[in-house]
Amino acid sequence: MAAKTTRPETISAQALGWIDEQTRAITPPIHVSSTYLRDPDNQYRSGRVYARADNPAFDQPEAVLNALEGGHQTLLFASGMAAATAVFQALQPGDHVLAPQVMYWSLRNWLMSFAVSWGLDVELIDMASPAAVQAALRPGLTRLVWVETPANPLWTVTDIAATAQAAHAVGALLAVDSTVATPVLTQPLALGADLVMHAATKYLNGHSDLIAGSLTTRSDNAHWQKVRKVRAQLGGTLGSFEAWLLLRGMRTLHLRVRAACASAQRIAEHFNGHPLVAEVLYPGLPGFVGHDVARAQMSGGFGGMMSIRVKAGRHGGEAAAIAVAAQTAIWKRATSLGGTESLIEHRASVEGPGTPAPVDLLRLSTGIEHVDDLIADLEQALAHAHA
Numbered sequence: 001m002a003a004k005t006t007r008p009e010t011i012s013a014q015a016l017g018w019i020d021e022q023t024r025a026i027t028p029p030i031h032v033s034s035t036y037l038r039d040p041d042n043q044y045r046s047g048r049v050y051a052r053a054d055n056p057a058f059d060q061p062e063a064v065l066n067a068l069e070g071g072h073q074t075l076l077f078a079s080g081m082a083a084a085t086a087v088f089q090a091l092q093p094g095d096h097v098l099a100p101q102v103m104y105w106s107l108r109n110w111l112m113s114f115a116v117s118w119g120l121d122v123e124l125i126d127m128a129s130p131a132a133v134q135a136a137l138r139p140g141l142t143r144l145v146w147v148e149t150p151a152n153p154l155w156t157v158t159d160i161a162a163t164a165q166a167a168h169a170v171g172a173l174l175a176v177d178s179t180v181a182t183p184v185l186t187q188p189l190a191l192g193a194d195l196v197m198h199a200a201t202k203y204l205n206g207h208s209d210l211i212a213g214s215l216t217t218r219s220d221n222a223h224w225q226k227v228r229k230v231r232a233q234l235g236g237t238l239g240s241f242e243a244w245l246l247l248r249g250m251r252t253l254h255l256r257v258r259a260a261c262a263s264a265q266r267i268a269e270h271f272n273g274h275p276l277v278a279e280v281l282y283p284g285l286p287g288f289v290g291h292d293v294a295r296a297q298m299s300g301g302f303g304g305m306m307s308i309r310v311k312a313g314r315h316g317g318e319a320a321a322i323a324v325a326a327q328t329a330i331w332k333r334a335t336s337l338g339g340t341e342s343l344i345e346h347r348a349s350v351e352g353p354g355t356p357a358p359v360d361l362l363r364l365s366t367g368i369e370h371v372d373d374l375i376a377d378l379e380q381a382l383a384h385a386h387a
């Protein structure tokens with residue numbers, strides 16, 4: 001009898017140990033059919049009809065992610081944004097939702113434009129403050145609380161368990177964008193969240209070669225049934241090849257995330273108090289505002305994401321930060337995060353007016369290169385920018 005694959009490392013390394021029944025292949029085939037044969041008596045006993053609604057290419061990656069998150073069901077989407085917006089599109093005009101002031105910029109933009117014009121009552125609050133959450137919740141009216149932790153680009157930490165309790169007390173659902181924490185470091189459902197969202201584009205896939213998203217639910221309910229319809233009807237459906245690549249990427253999830261966390265911790269400690277760095281924002285630093293909450297709800301590390309604020313040079317902090325990014329060679333100037341290669345980005349330029357990112361801030365996505373190379377590259381770029 002085969003041993004049960006219970007530990008997360010084993011689940012992801014073997015992708016649940018599934019073997020293709022027909023060929024005995026260890027690695028699954030790529031299913032590309034858009035449509036499925038109907039039985040002669042007009043039934044669809046296979047359960048498959050049309051690939052916009054469902055695709056065998058999703059079965060295994062959805063099952064792996066569902067096992068890692070401890071969920072009832074997981075759905076893949078064509079992007080992180082398609083997954084996140086499905087959660088809001090499954091609500092009704094007039095519903096009140098709370099979202100953080102500090103959050104993934106494109107989703108915040110969508111909420112304050114499309115979601116608001118569609119009739120959602122969106123309120124942005126300081127999600128790191130339990131008192132602010134409590135004060136903003138409207139019993140019977142608030143349907144959803146959206147949390148991102150740690151949150152772009154300041155790595156603000158939200159207490160998932162406390163927020164879930166407060167949301168549930170007024171009958172609201174709690175959804176967590178756990179892209180940065182990954183299932184390796186945090187299991188939001190076990191802490192009381194109802195939904196977990198990932199930009200699978202980032203750590204889950206981990207190789208900067210596809211766009212994908214996911215939602216995992218703790219239970220079946222009316223809202224989840226609407227989310228399923230949003231995917232099937234609006235067509236934010238992942239491609240078969242992307243689903244296959246994502247499954248391959250997830251096999252090394254734990255190795256990659258642990259390597260990135262260990263290096264990020266070293267980099268944060270190295271540049272904390274550095275003469276050319278004004279501040280290091282990283283949940284793994286004991287002096288960081290959200291450190292205690294992060295330590296309680298994250299295990300095995302504090303993530304691969306941090307930001308540094310560059311001390312002003314002769315031309316100010318913004319010019320110094322942009323000059324540092326211009327001088328790095330190993331850290332690549334690019335948006336996104338969670339790949340094997342380290343990325344650096346001046347967020348205020350990307351986000352524009354209304355951004356919570358200070359102009360001297362650089363966002364760093366730590367990859368899995370040698371940490372000494374990453375530190376040396378930042379050191380030379382800082383020295384050059386301040387020369």
Ligand SMILES: *Cc1c(COP(=O)(O)O)cnc(C)c1O
Pocket residue numbers: 079080081082084104107148152177179180199200201202211212213337
């Ligand atoms: C990238 C990202 C998203 C959006 O995902 P896409 O796949 O780019 O649509 C949402 N949330 C966070 C935290 C992200 O980093």
